[in-house]
Amino acid sequence: MILGMNFFYFLNWFFAFSIFGYILECIVLSMENRxxxxxxxxxHGPFCIIYSFGALGAxxxxxxxAGNLVLLYFASMALATTMELVTAHVMIRLFGSFWWDYSKKRFNYKGIICLESSIGWGFLGIxxxxxxxxxxxxxxxxxxxxAGMVLGVGLLTYYIVDFTVCLAKNRREKNNPESEERVGRLRVL
Known part of the structure; x- marks a missing residue:
């Protein structure tokens, strides 16, 4: 049992938040980029796993x-902003870059965190x-x-295989002096 959920239920709960995070990211960035x-x-799949860890942390x-909106708002803001900062530093160590850029937003720190997103994280926590x-x-x-057992194992297997393939590809690109410096896999249509 994890958080009172059986393992496979937890896996599906965890990946559901990853998918919701992916959808949220696509909506917000589509609006910003018009x-x-x-x-x-x-x-490659529709996953932003940091949102799963954010849900788990919350x-x-x-x-x-949860019963105090003001405390919940500020604690959500602090927790998510801290997670974003730590995640960016881990990604920089692993991949040489991180997958978002707040450098054009006001009140940002090294493009990693910004006040606008921190305010949004507080509302997302509520x-x-x-x-x-x-x-x-x-x-x-x-x-x-x-079905939950099959789905949970399938999602976990897919994610591990896809992550491994993407990590290997990223390392090859990182070691190739002709590859362009980039931040994430952002495709604008």
Missing amino acids: RLVLDRGFV YLFLKPL FFFYALDKFVHGVVGLIPPQ
Whole structure:
């Protein structure tokens, strides 16, 4: 059991947030660029795994604050901004770059974090506890246990294989002096 959920239910819950994160990223970036933006994650599938870890962090650390909107807002803002900062530094160490750029936004730190996004993370934390988590539990709860097991294992297997392939490709590109410097896989249509 993880967070009171059986392992396969948890896997599906975890990946649902990754998919929602991917959708959120594509919507926000499409609005900012005024064109359709796809491929926001490191892998080829519709996953932004940092949102899964954000949901997990919120569930673990912020649940006691869910009854106090003001505390929840500021704690969500701090937790998500810290996660973004730490994730960027890990990605820089692993890949030589990170997959977003706030350098054109006001009140940013090295393009890694910015006030605008931090404000948004606070609202997302409230939305998580008052709507999104309940919705995801409702959807995942509709999956029959056997199908949930197959789906959970399938998603995990797909993600691990795709991540490994993308990591190998990234390392090859990083070692190729002719490849362009880039931040993530951003495709604007």
